[in-house]
Amino acid sequence: MISVTHKGAISTILMSRPPVNAIDAAFVAAFGQALDEIDAAQPAIVVIRSDQKCFSAGADLGLIQSYFSQPGGTKEMVAYVTALHAWFNRLEKLKAVTLAAIAGPALGGGLELALACDLRIAATHAKLGLPEARVGMIPGAGGTQRLPRLCGPGVAARLILGAEVIDGAEAERLGLVQWSVAAADLDARTAEISERVADLSRPALTASKHCLAAAFDGDADGYARELDAPLELMKTPEARERIAKFFTPKS
Secondary structure, three states, X not given: OEEEEEEOOEEEEEEOOOOOOOEOHHHHHHHHHHHHHHHHHOOOXXXXXXXXXXXXXXXXXXXXXXXXXXXXXHHHHHHHHHHHHHHHHHHHOOOOEEEEEEOOOEEOHHHHHHHOOOEEEEEOOOEEEOOHHXXXXXXXXXXXXXXXXXXXXXXXXXXXXXXXXXXXXXXXXXXOOOEEEOHHXXXXXXXXXXXXXXXOOHHHHHHHHHHHHXXXXXXXXXXXXXXXXXXXXXXXXXXXXXXXXHHOOOO
16 A cells, blocks of 8 residues: 655655555554654655555545545544544655655645655646545644745635635646646656755755744744754764765866
8 A cells, every 4th residue: 555665865655555545544553654654764866656656545435435424434533634633734844855656646645745854846737736626524633734834825816715626737836836847857857856865965855844834833943053054963973974065176
């Protein structure tokens, strides 16, 4: 269902639950185990992708239907969504750069998964959206919070309140993804981005993520974090080596 591979400082999480990577409790648990492996490997960047026709179509609708039809279903629904919140929060705070490579539809919880990543690249034909209002629900696994922070309240209202599904090219124009490319070029462009990030300093990337997060945390002082981070980085052999290398004359 979920597998992890490593190549140098690049790790890849491959989602493979036919036919559309529907998200249920087992899927969440398997992804959690993948993140355990990532924590142990300590890569610079993690690529999240799918080998199915969808990146992920979101929640398992059969599971959601069961919550409506069984006694106590409301509490089980809350427990399920709480598990999604914990999963996406963990992904967002991962001590590695995360890149969602979206080759096919990313809808509902599937898009919320991508929104929890640092970076997103989509094929121009891929479909992205939070259409939960069509079935009388809301994008409740972080979509109403992460999308406005990413794209602004106007774009978030357009997509959530209009239940609009857009393609990868429009998603890039709106700031939902950082890159959109032809499907045939997605793998090569993803590799190019991953290799560039993997060549950077992992401690510096982790510290940068920590500082960036403060920009959206009213209780955090991002400027203080910017002052503290270099003090720790300057103690590391890697930073000293990189600085020395930068100033070494090239023959």
